[in-house]
Amino acid sequence: MKPLARYASLHGYVDLCHSFGIDPVPLIREAGLDPASLNLQDRWLPASAIAVLLERSAAVSGRQDFGLRLAEMRRFSNLGPLSLAIREEPDVRSALQMLVRYQHTYNEAVLTRLFETEGLATLRVELDFGEPLESRQSAELAVAVLYRLLRGFLGPHWKALAVCFTHRPPDSAAAHRKFFGPTIRFDHDFNGISLVASDLDSENKMSDALMRPYAQHVLESLESPKGAVIVDRVRDVIELLMPIGRCSVDQVARSLGVDRRTVHRHLAEVGETYSSILNAARVDLAQRMVGSSRYSMVEVAELLSFSAPSNFSRWFRTQFGLSPRAWQDRMQHPEDS
Template sequence: MTALCRSYGVDAGVILRQAGLPSSIESQPDRRVAVTSVNLALELAALTCGCPDFGLRLSELRGFSNLGPISLLARDEPTVGDAIRAIAKYLPLHNDALVVTQEIYDDIAVLRCDIVVAGTKTQANDIAVAMQYRILVNFAGPLCRAEQICLSRPQPADISKYREVFGQSLTFDAEFDGIVVKTSVLDQPNPIAEAGLRPYASQFLRMSDPGHGAPAAERVRRLLETLLSNRRCTASFIATQLGVSRRTLTRALEAEGTTFLALLDQTRTEIARRHLEGGDRPLSEIADLLGFSSQSAFSTWFLRKFDMPPRQWRRQHGVRP
């Protein structure tokens, strides 16, 4: 970040301090800091430099090695899909606010990036998708092409850098941040894998606990926030995403005084309130985001929860955009 800011004549140290970070933070790559502070620093840098694509440009200065030990763990997975799944599974060791998921629909795979913290994160989302795309190309080869690159950010006036990095298949104002590819890309053999090294990586994986130290309820809640809309958010599905059995997950949540269904209800409540308070998104879309099969199912749940229909609640509590 410092080098990129300097190219625009901006002192990155000032921006980092404004975001509540020490100006020397970039010289301490293994130090864990608040993701919200990092996101704020990126937004301030983009604004100060007058560079709406600051995050995208910053991603070009980062490589596969920025993932640290995770890059070593993924390198020897047998297929491209296995390598990307390994990165997603152990990403909490590197960044526990970024959730990467794969959703398969027949011959199409959707690789989603979700930063599950509050606050503006336009630049951070650009970095996440750009790094994910670079990793995909790193494994699948330079001829790999995405069917679609999806960015939730508004389209900037100048998209030349986005075309340069991602190619022509770009969608701005998308419902999610991520990449759409053919499943055949993920089925390709990993050309850089060395089968002889894989047992050593597996041994290291067993010693590493993704999200170590984070309560089970917090890890479940983070996944629910990003996976609700796929309507497969059962306890078994979430347990699989966490790499444990459903029984293990149930016991862990009970030890923390909660249950999967309670967390599901809490997460839906928070997301519903946020969308109803903050804008005019149609109720049908909110229902879909919360994983309900229909708007009427959402309205029935909401009425039971808030003692009034969602439209009435929005009139009383919502803020007109």
């Protein structure tokens, strides 16, 4: 299946677009994403959609440093539970090893590897979106986030021996030199960072030995059983595609990089069907949407991919025993029930 990433990967995207005077909503929708989902930081989406969005945003804004600027808006906490575990490691080396081991819990398309030889340490960043894509902005975002993480551990005056990118230099590299320093290299044979290996021995001053077992327990809890991962992936893509009317099993399968038979087979192995997951997603979303006065019933029907409001009403009555309007009134005025 195609790699996924958390919406947290786009933290700061909307604000960055506004700072460049461009409207982010059409760009988000053009990439096949739902603008409202950007607030759901722990929801998963195809990593390829992020790559497409970043490249298009760079083109529209005219900013070749778009990915770099997005990295500047990141916070350590955007790594979610992974940030908690990394922060409690005793030194920089173990923190990076933790990042390498568990990065898939945050972004499955980014693979970071740490190599050490003859006093030199190299962090190589590889990107795999499951299909050929332009990845300049994604590469700069990933390497810049890693660079900021190292500076967080090693201090604001720390400098890398080299920061490398496989793509060509921008028309002006001033922003890149300001961010990374004078040792930036383009047209290199890998994306990543080279540093003195002894830097990795530096103590992590944020670490608290008493917190380490708890942080490790939290991180290990993210390793869901295989069946749960499959169900979560299918449901996340359903919820992503449903508002734009493209949540058929074929379209979900394409988003995951497999065929429909593979989706059915994986779900059958854990006692689920595509229809059961689609219905569960609709039930959850319907409760939230109908319970709110933000959406009309026609809008709810459309967002849940029903062909007509009457079909949605019949389905809703079957699920909840009430019409959508009656259920909404009960939720909004429980004292009258």
